[in-house]
Amino acid sequence: MLCDNCKEREAVINLTQVEHDSKVTLHLCDQCAQAKGVETGASVLKSPLGGFITAMGKGAANVLPTPADGLRCAACGGTLRDFRESGRLGCAECYDAFDGHLRDLLRRLHGSSQHVGERYVAPGDAEADPRRRLLDLKEQLRRAVENENFELAAELRDRIRVLE
């Protein structure tokens, strides 16, 4: 939809105003909305990433491939370029693989890269919590069946029965 004001650019925001007792919705482009004193936050509304694609690089240099773009995560095979294009990381290990770039980005996005919230303690020693152990065994069983390792599967099934 074109902007109701300039009728040139694509409308990115719907501004509802009350004029002469009736509500009028204007479809405005970013520039016209700003001229009307509305902080559009268009990028925020349109994309969950906000302005982070622009935050990632400085100006036009961002469009040109940089040597770092080829950086690859050993765990999932995703590259820094994939991330720049999709805005999504491939896996948890990407945070280590691209750690310098992400630290920078996180600081720009959040004002900090240091988590200060709840500290997570991963399910510890599987032996410690029988419920956790049971889930582990079930997962192993699933994999064994998938790989047609029926001998192992039978053994795992027996151990699960005991625990249950």
Add this chain to the structure above:
Amino acid sequence: MIDLSLLPDGGMSWLDASGPKGSIVLSTRIRLARNLQGFAFSQRARDADRNAILTQVQEAAAASARLSGAVTFRLDQMERADRQLLHERHLVSKELAGLDRESRPRPGAALLVQGPVGVMVNEEDHLRLHGMRSGFALEEAYADLEAADAELGRLLPFAFHPEFGYLTSCPTNAGTGLRASVLIHLPGLVLTKEIGKVLQGLSQVGLTFRGLYGEGSEVVGNFFQLSNQTTLGKSEEELLDHLGKIVRQVVEYEEQARDILLREATTIVGDKVWRAYGTLRYARTLTFEETMNLLSGVRLGAGLNLIPGLGVYTLNKLLIFTQPAHLAALEGRSTGDPELPAVRATYVRRILDAEAG
């Protein structure tokens, strides 16, 4: 057709308008984004991974105290109208429900619900836990959620980094993974034209606003969702405190605006409210958007005690059941039925007639 009676309260206890500031704040919703170690994030995961993730989450839920009775909805096996129904009920995102044009839900896409807590599985992150409460109730919503998160976290290995916190597919959610949003009705600020300033102020204090259905949705009927923009570098409590403080302020501004309207524009406001009520009560066709806008006016009237005997709960119910998929399900129509606007008007008339006695 899905059986929503499987949900003890239809997943709608947040609608009952019993919560604090219920006539201005409809609901409070908080979500936590979590991913499982050892699997690629949703977009890169293989279908087999997604199914394994769902199985693991279901098993962990069954072994937990909070979610052992959870109902599972497999979005990947549901008809579009049913998926839309869950979305209209604010239980699943558009992405999980695969409602965008030409999109389908991902294999393994599911929702687990028990009471006020839900878990979306295989959304943008492996798990999106949410807690919903009626009215303005950040602490209560978080208490529900925190307990469920802690239990699942003991049973499933979440991806966590000592510096970056909980790791998420999109870095905008990393750290706490927490997004709290308050669905708030601000007709007073819109009518007094103060809304622009308020919304502008939000971005300066690290908050953001969205429409009725969250990310990417339009503002209709003067309903806004206010939420935190950042998720890292502040603790969960700090994030909730900050949002709470600002929302309290916005509620106060809204109340002031309503006082001014009532004092200085009594006739104009009264006329608006009663015209909206009159149209809803007697119209023969109503589109959803028109209904939302009229409900906004009537809701303002109920808040100002201009319309005696009209409960906010009734208005909340209308808000949900006049949505296309709800209305279609209720009246045995298809969502594409051209007669839906007429069906909607009949439904609204029936409810308002009953309320008026």
